[in-house]
Each structure stands twice: as structure tokens, then as C-alpha cells.
Amino acid sequence: MPWLVRDAVRDINRAVARRWHAIDPLLPDPAAMPTGCSAPIVVEAGNGRPVVLGVCVHHRVPAESLNQTWGAADRFLLTPRLTGQDTYPATDALLSQWRDHLATISTARGEDTSACVTWPSRDITGIRALLRHGLQPLTVIAARTRPPAPDRPPRQVPGVTIRVAGSRDAEQVLDLELRLIRYDGHFGGPVWRRDTAMLVRQEVRVSLERQTMWTWLAERDGQAIGLLVAQPPPEAGWISGMTSRSPAAYLQTMFIDEQERGTGVGAALVRTLHARLDSAGVAVTLLHHSQVNPLSGPFWNRMGYRPLWTSWEARPVRALR
Numbered sequence: 610m611p612w613l614v615r616d617a618v619r620d621i622n623r624a625v626a627r628r629w630h631a632i633d634p635l636l637p638d639p640a641a642m643p644t645g646c647s648a649p650i651v652v653e654a655g656n657g658r659p660v661v662l663g664v665c666v667h668h669r670v671p672a673e674s675l676n677q678t679w680g681a682a683d684r685f686l687l688t689p690r691l692t693g694q695d696t697y698p699a700t701d702a703l704l705s706q707w708r709d710h711l712a713t714i715s716t717a718r719g720e721d722t723s724a725c726v727t728w729p730s731r732d733i734t735g736i737r738a739l740l741r742h743g744l745q746p747l748t749v750i751a752a753r754t755r756p757p758a759p760d761r762p763p764r765q766v767p768g769v770t771i772r773v774a775g776s777r778d779a780e781q782v783l784d785l786e787l788r789l790i791r792y793d794g795h796f797g798g799p800v801w802r803r804d805t806a807m808l809v810r811q812e813v814r815v816s817l818e819r820q821t822m823w824t825w826l827a828e829r830d831g832q833a834i835g836l837l838v839a840q841p842p843p844e845a846g847w848i849s850g851m852t853s854r855s856p857a858a859y860l861q862t863m864f865i866d867e868q869e870r871g872t873g874v875g876a877a878l879v880r881t882l883h884a885r886l887d888s889a890g891v892a893v894t895l896l897h898h899s900q901v902n903p904l905s906g907p908f909w910n911r912m913g914y915r916p917l918w919t920s921w922e923a924r925p926v927r928a929l930r
């Protein structure tokens with residue numbers, strides 16, 4: 610079996626690379642399969658040859674990590690490798706085996722758990738199977754590539770100033786960061802934890818002190834009304850493997866005060882970032898947004914972003930059918 614799996618992984622990865630590149634040029638080559646909690650889940654074609662692989666990885670996110678705010682504490686991640694044109698039957702078989710595997714794991718039985726599959730957004734053939742197994746499309750990774758001609762310059766919004774934030778702005782940045790997490794909580798992604806505010810405060814302090822991130826504030830009458838935080842390529846290595854283009858930056862936070870929305874402040878902040886990214890030669894910018902946030906999809910599309918990956922989740926794990 611091991612040689613078969615090794616050969617099969619190589620063949621399947623090649624086929625997956627061809628498939629992904631045909632679906633979406635911004636997808637990367639498939640990464641090496643992670644080491645799973647058990648042997649890969651294999652779906653065989655009629656001739657006994659594996660056509661589909663899935664690896665399940667368990668991830669316990671500690672309470673002292675801010676990452677726990679972004680999802681369940683116990684995460685069970687499936688990495689699928691699907692070949693063929695119509696992946697529905699294979700996806701269906703793979704998810705059935707994964708569900709049965711998770712049913713044998715005691716830590717997957719708790720409330721604070723999730724089963725998660727990150728799926729190429731344009732790979733539409735397996736989506737019915739994801740839905741059939743109780744997975745929900747929670748989060749999108751959207752991408753914007755550097756335009757061939759310069760983007761529109763930032764437009765002035767009367768009475769609003771945009772400036773780089775520094776250490777003395779930590780409280781205003783924290784306030785807007787926390788309001789964004791509360792707002793996003795409506796869409797089932799983030800989970801407000803006991804230590805969320807303390808951990809965000811720490812992160813804001815460190816990032817403003819070290820200036821490792823690009824942080825801009827929009828102000829009216831000296832009052833912060835909008836925030837944009839982005840990670841330049843040296844900070845965005847953790848997500849850069851999700852796309853074929855390089856270098857990649859990551860847009861981490863975007864929030865405009867409710868009273869100020871729809872007046873161009875968000876666009877002014879984003880265009881300020883884009884001017885910086887484009888002049889620095891950044892090839893692609895990635896961001897996460899909630900699939901069901903009614904404000905983010907239209908806004909990000911106007912700003913030049915489109916879906917690349919969709920994260921499908923069942924929370925808790927027992928919601929997987």
C-alpha cells in the first residue's frame with residue numbers, strides 16, 4: 610500500500626495541478642499533502658486505482674492564541690485532492706469516509722469544534738456534495754491582482770483625513786478592531802473569547818510599535834472613523850502559498866464606522882493601500898471576508914477583488930452528515 614499511495618499521490622497531484630490551473634490561474638500548484646492523523650482517505654476508481662485522496666489534520670488552538678477568536682477551538686481540517694471532470698461522486702464518497710472517521714474521535718464530539726474544507730471557489734462540481742454533507746460556505750479568500758494600468762488615485766472625502774497610525778493611536782485602532790470582530794460575529798465565523806480584547810490589544814500594540822504592518826486611520830474632526838490594516842509581503846508568508854502569484858500581501862482589517870459608510874471613506878482607504886502595493890510591485894493581495902456579510906462582497910468586488918478559495922465548515926463537527 611505505501612508505494613501505491615506514494616505513486617498515487619504523485620499522479621493525483623499532477624492531475625490536480627492541471628485541473629486547478631484550468632479552473633483558475635490564480636490557484637497555486639497543490640502543496641505537499643500534510644501529515645494526517647491517520648492514513649490518507651482513499652477513494653478508488655472501478656479499477657482499484659486511487660482517484661481521490663483526503664488527509665485529515667486535527668488542530669487544537671490554545672486559548673491564549675488570538676487565532677481561537679477566528680474559529681472553533683478544535684479544528685478538523687480535510688485537505689482533498691480530487692481528479693476528473695465531475696468531482697461530485699468522489700467528493701460525496703470522500704466526505705462520507707471523513708464523517709465516519711471523525712465519528713471515532715472523542716475530541717470531535719465537543720461543542721467548540723469544526724470540520725473544515727478549504728475549496729477552490731471556482732471549482733463548482735463538488736459543491737452539491739459539500740452542501741449535502743452539512744458543510745456551509747463561511748469564509749472567502751478573495752484576491753486582487755496588480756492592474757496593468759495604475760488604479761484610480763485615492764479620492765478625497767470632504768472633512769476626512771487619512772493618515773498612517775502610530776503607537777499613540779493604539780486605543781482608537783483597538784476600538785475599531787473589536788467592533789469589526791463583533792460585527793463579523795453575526796456571520797458565524799469569529800467566536801468572542803474571554804481573552805479576545807486582551808489579545809487584540811497586545812497585537813495592536815506590538816504591530817504599531819514595530820511598524821511591521823501598514824495601518825491607516827480615517828479621521829473626521831480628530832475622531833477615528835475608519836481603519837485599514839495590511840500585511841506587506843514579508844508578513845504575509847503564512848498565506849502566500851494560497852496563490853500562484855508572488856509577492857503577495859494580505860489585507861487584514863477593514864472597518865468603517867456605521868454612520869460613515871457609503872460615503873467613499875472605505876474606497877479612499879483601500880485606494881491608499883493599493884497605491885502603496887502597486888508601486889511596491891506587489892503582484893496579488895489577499896483578504897478574508899465572510900461569505901454572508903452583505904456589505905463585503907459588493908464592496909470588495911468594486912475594489913477589484915474576487916473569490917479564490919471558499920472555506921466550508923460544519924460547526925460543531927457532529928453537524929457533518
Ligand SMILES: CC(C)(COP(=O)(O)OP(=O)(O)OC[C@H]1O[C@@H](n2cnc3c(N)ncnc32)[C@H](O)[C@@H]1OP(=O)(O)O)[C@@H](O)C(=O)NCCC(=O)NCCS
Nearest residue numbers: 863864865870871872873874875876898904905907908911
Ligand atoms: C465594507 C465597508 C468597509 C465599505 O466601506 P464604505 O466606506 O461603506 O464603502 P464606500 O462608500 O467607500 O464604497 C466604495 C464603493 O463600494 C460600493 N459599495 C460599498 N458598500 C456596498 C454595498 N453594501 N453594496 C453595494 N455597493 C457597495 C459603493 O457604492 C462604492 O462604489 P463606487 O466606487 O462605484 O462609488 C463598510 O461597509 C464596513 O466597514 N462594513 C462593516 C465591516 C465590514 O464589513 N468589513 C469588511 C470585512 S472584510
